[in-house]
Amino acid sequence: MRCVIARFPFDLTKSGVLDSMKGIKPEEVVGESVIIDRRTYPAKQVGQVITRQDRRDFSAGEVLRAMTKLGFTCRTLPRATAPVRGLDPIRRASALLGTPVAA
Numbered sequence: 001m002r003c004v005i006a007r008f009p010f011d012l013t014k015s016g017v018l019d020s021m022k023g024i025k026p027e028e029v030v031g032e033s034v035i036i037d038r039r040t041y042p043a044k045q046v047g048q049v050i051t052r053q054d055r056r057d058f059s060a061g062e063v064l065r066a067m068t069k070l071g072f073t074c075r076t077l078p079r080a081t082a083p084v085r086g087l088d089p090i091r092r093a094s095a096l097l098g099t100p101v102a103a
Contacts, residue, residue: 006058
């Protein structure tokens with residue numbers, strides 16, 4: 001399948017990717033990842049191996065798009081949720097002091 005990564009076209013096949021990644025030790029995954037042959041690889045590592053280009057030349061999204069088209073399972077970063085907003089400083093201080101007791 002023809003895929004464009006870093007503005008260069010590549011003819012990639014699932015078997016070709018499997019052969020390229022055979023014997024490659026997965027690095028620690030901290031972001032987007034691709035599962036190849038029961039191993040989880042960082043997307044940038046996969047892109048570097050299959051394209052032989054520097055990791056700065058392409059995005060993880062380009063690799064994920066290509067690997068998804070070839071039928072590999074890809075994982076993206078979880079979406080960040082909005083921070084839970086706590087009490088403002090005055091209400092927090094009031095809560096810590098407690099409510100006034102009726103005399």
